[in-house]
Amino acid sequence: xxxxxxxxxESGPEPLDRLPGRQPAAAELARTAAxxxxxxxxxxxxxxxxxxxxxxxxxxxDPAADFTLPADAVIRVSAAGRDVAEQLAExxxxxxxFPLPVADAPDADGPLALTLSEAALAAEGxxxxxxxxxxxxxxxxxxxRITAATPAGLFHGAQTLRQLLxxxxxxxxxxxxxxxxxxGTIVDRPRFPYxxxxxxxxxxxxxxxxxxxxxxxxxxxxxNHLHLHLTDDQGWRIAVDSWPRLAEVGGVTEVGGGPxxxxxxxxxxxxxxxxARRHVTVVPEIDLPGHTNAALVAYPELAPxxxxxxxxxxxxxxxxxxxxxxxxxxxxxxxxVGEVAALTPGPWLHLGGDEAFKVxxxxxxxxxxxxxxxxxxxxxxxxxxxxxxxxxxxxxxxxQWWGTNGDDPETAAAVRRGARVILxxxxxxxxxxxxxxxxxxxxxxxxxxDVRRAYDWDPGTHLTxxxxxxxxxxxxxxxxxxxxxxxxxxxxxxxxxxxVAELGWSPRSTHDWDGFRERLAGHxxxxxxxxxxxxxxxxxxxxxxxxxxxxxxxxxxxxSH
Ligand code: TNX
Numbered sequence: 001x002x003x004x005x006x007x008x009x010e011s012g013p014e015p016l017d018r019l020p021g022r023q024p025a026a027a028e029l030a031r032t033a034a035x036x037x038x039x040x041x042x043x044x045x046x047x048x049x050x051x052x053x054x055x056x057x058x059x060x061x062d063p064a065a066d067f068t069l070p071a072d073a074v075i076r077v078s079a080a081g082r083d084v085a086e087q088l089a090e091x092x093x094x095x096x097x098f099p100l101p102v103a104d105a106p107d108a109d110g111p112l113a114l115t116l117s118e119a120a121l122a123a124e125g126x127x128x129x130x131x132x133x134x135x136x137x138x139x140x141x142x143x144x145r146i147t148a149a150t151p152a153g154l155f156h157g158a159q160t161l162r163q164l165l166x167x168x169x170x171x172x173x174x175x176x177x178x179x180x181x182x183x184g185t186i187v188d189r190p191r192f193p194y195x196x197x198x199x200x201x202x203x204x205x206x207x208x209x210x211x212x213x214x215x216x217x218x219x220x221x222x223x224n225h226l227h228l229h230l231t232d233d234q235g236w237r238i239a240v241d242s243w244p245r246l247a248e249v250g251g252v253t254e255v256g257g258g259p260x261x262x263x264x265x266x267x268x269x270x271x272x273x274x275x276a277r278r279h280v281t282v283v284p285e286i287d288l289p290g291h292t293n294a295a296l297v298a299y300p301e302l303a304p305x306x307x308x309x310x311x312x313x314x315x316x317x318x319x320x321x322x323x324x325x326x327x328x329x330x331x332x333x334x335x336x337v338g339e340v341a342a343l344t345p346g347p348w349l350h351l352g353g354d355e356a357f358k359v360x361x362x363x364x365x366x367x368x369x370x371x372x373x374x375x376x377x378x379x380x381x382x383x384x385x386x387x388x389x390x391x392x393x394x395x396x397x398x399x400q401w402w403g404t405n406g407d408d409p410e411t412a413a414a415v416r417r418g419a420r421v422i423l424x425x426x427x428x429x430x431x432x433x434x435x436x437x438x439x440x441x442x443x444x445x446x447x448x449x450d451v452r453r454a455y456d457w458d459p460g461t462h463l464t465x466x467x468x469x470x471x472x473x474x475x476x477x478x479x480x481x482x483x484x485x486x487x488x489x490x491x492x493x494x495x496x497x498x499x500v501a502e503l504g505w506s507p508r509s510t511h512d513w514d515g516f517r518e519r520l521a522g523h524x525x526x527x528x529x530x531x532x533x534x535x536x537x538x539x540x541x542x543x544x545x546x547x548x549x550x551x552x553x554x555x556x557x558x559x560s561h
Contacts, residue, residue: 049139049182052163053519054222054502055510056188065140065183069165070111075102077114081154083277085114088158092165097174111143114154133224133279134189137161139181152279153189156222160186167522170529192459194422194473195504196225196283197431197497199489200480202232202294203315204254205261210486212274217493217532219278221501226275227283227350227475230263230340233293233312233320237262238284242335243299250294253311255481268343276345283383284340287352288333289359289367293320301328315481318357324367334374341378348398349380353388365391372397383422389414398472401463402426404446412465420472423459429500431492432479435535441482442492451520451539455499456513476500487533494527494534495520517541 049061069092077085082102089100100112130136135148135157146157164182168175197218199211215226230238236250239262251262263271272282292302293312300308304323312320322329341349351371356364368384368391375382375394382388382397389399389410398420399411404427415421424430426446433449434442447453454476460468478492498520503511517540524542527534536542 046180047164047166047182047522049164049184049186051519051522052160052186053498053516053523054505055516055519056160056186057507057510058187059184060186061182061184062139063183067111067139067141067144067181067183069096069098069179069181071096071098073098073100073111075100075112075114076105076110077102078116079104081114081116081151084151084154084158087155087277088112088114088161091158091162092169094173095169095171095175095177096179109142113143113145114158115145115147116149116151116154117147118149130187130189133193133222134187135160137186137188139164139183139185141183144181152224155219155279156188159220159222160188162220163526167525167529170526172531190222190505191507192471192473192504194225194475195223195501196227196422196473196475197223197493197500198227198229198285198424198475198477200229200232200432200478201237201263202229202235202254202287202480204256204258204480204484205235205237205251206480206486206489207261208263208267208270210489211271213486214489214493215271215275215278215280217490217497218280221498222505223497223501224279225281225283225346225348225473225475227285227477228271229285229287229477229479231285231287231294231352232291233317234314235260235262236294236298238268238340239264240336240339241265242339243332245298246295246336248298250298253294253297253313255313255315256484257313258484265339265343272343272345281346281348282344283346283348283350284344285350285352285383286336286340287354288371289321289324289329289364290318290354290356291320291352292322295322295332296320299332302326302332318355321356321359324359324363330370330374333371334377337371337375337378337380341375341380344380347381348383349375349378350383350400351375351388352385354385354402356387361390369394386411386421389419393417393419396420398422400424400475402430402477406462407464409465411463415466415470420470421463421466422472422475423462424475424477425457425462427453428457429454429474429476429496430479431476431496432481432483435496435537439535441488443479443482449496451495451499451517451537452513454496455502455516457503458508458511459503460508474500474504490533491535494532495523495537495540498523 050059075085085102093100132150133152135153137157138145148154166177168177235254236246239247247262252260254260275282296303296309297311300306302322372382372394382394386399386401400422402424430446432442433446434444435450436448459471459474521541
């Protein structure tokens with residue numbers, strides 16, 4: 001809608017500020033007021049090339065080279081990238097209503113081309129190449145080309161392209177829209193190789209379809225690991241053929257007394273395959289030796305004293321453990337990690353290790369060392385909560401930091417012995433923490449975490465005496481004691497998950513709260529269009545909607561950890 005200032009009644013169409021006797025300041029005010037009124041009615045501002053979350057490494061806009069996707073566009077791709085092209089088409093077809101066929105011959109000129117090429121990357125001017133997840137995206141007047149060395153790189157580039165299209169691209173039904181993409185070039189690759197989120201499916205069980213949707217959310221923001229917390233006191237969620245009662249008996253409870261549930265091996269395979277297609281690696285966690293009440297209900301011979309405990313549906317921690325003095329416990333661990341490893345294509349197996357409060361320190365260490373060896377024997381790399389640090393090293397092992405003070409000599413010592421670290425500081429990225437005191441679900445033991453607090457820290461320097469080179473990446477865990485539905489999962493993930501994704505992906509040089517909150521604001525309407533529930537955090541300047549609260553939460557970002 002036009003935003004020309006209203007012409008003064010007697011003076012004709014001359015610009016207000018050039019009229020004799022008029023104050024330029026008043027004229028400027030009038031013009032601004034008119035522009036504001038226009039803005040209110042105007043469609044959302046066009047997406048700019050730099051509006052991407054997580055922030056790309058290099059963005060070079062060329063406003064003269066904007067491109068509009070035509071209805072007869074064909075996506076051209078080489079054979080190895082075909083599946084990424086098919087997914088891009090699946091994302092774009094519903095809203096555009098365009099057929100978007102996928103065809104071979106990526107080198108032919110066309111409006112959309114995905115090129116897999118090592119050779120092309122050598123010429124891109126990125127010192128050490130785009131690596132196994134980087135991509136280059138070129139938007140010119142004649143089309144969009146994404147170039148990468150791997151399908152994962154193409155996939156991340158395709159997710160970027162999705163964000164560069166108008167918000168309405170998220171619509172599930174065709175929309176009359178000018179499908180413009182801003183011109184220029186993006187060259188992009190991740191800061192850290194491991195970028196993840198954790199879903200606790202043990203405290204409350206979530207059906208396969210919910211997990212798949214969470215995978216989609218991760219993939220949008222270039223997160224590449226989904227950690228599934230599969231076992232805990234309240235439920236055992238993965239079928240194990242050699243110990244069938246684990247799921248059949250241990251799976252039928254959850255916090256609050258609901259029906260629980262478990263994944264059959266076919267369900268789990270479906271999750272890992274769905275994730276793999278989206279370049280997300282599943283990290284299964286079997287929490288040991290504590291957090292095992294559900295296993296003890298199913299197999300009392302694993303319990304110290306051999307007395308079957310009652311099923312547990314509360315939210316306390318630290319009371320249960322498998323009997324470290326019974327050899328059957330180690331047969332159980334070997335069988336379970338063996339089956340889970342065989343079902344899992346990714347390289348990781350998470351052993352838990354947290355809050356085994358009733359196991360004496362030296363017994364705990366000896367147990368963990370045997371369990372780590374059993375995981376290593378499956379060919380997987382051990383991951384565990386940072387409490388594992390006290391046990392001896394095993395090749396490649398990774399400690400997941402969930403403390404709140406940024407300082408742990410035992411973890412630092414384990415790093416000197418060769419461990420790597422995933423950062424999940426409780427007071428920064430625990431997505432089960434409330435945003436504000438009045439958030440209806442969640443905990444607050446690690447503090448209130450609104451978007452700024454989740455965003456404003458540096459994984460490279462967070463832990464005392466742990467150098468950036470030892471940091472494998474970041475992960476945002478979502479514990480589900482109080483989270484019971486997919487909508488509640490999404491409410492806790494959004495908008496904090498994209499903040500964590502940016503910490504994991506974007507170079508530190510792009511870190512900028514003001515810029516981030518502006519870019520993030522543009523995603524609110526996308527989530528709405530996609531049917532994703534989110535918390536309208538007052539930290540973010542959402543485009544005007546009546547649902548946004550105006551009160552700011554107290555600033556909890558004063559300390560550095
Ligand atoms: C601590 S973090 C736990 C979980 C709880 C969580 C709740 C960690 C390794 N253990 O068992 O669910 O706090 O915030």
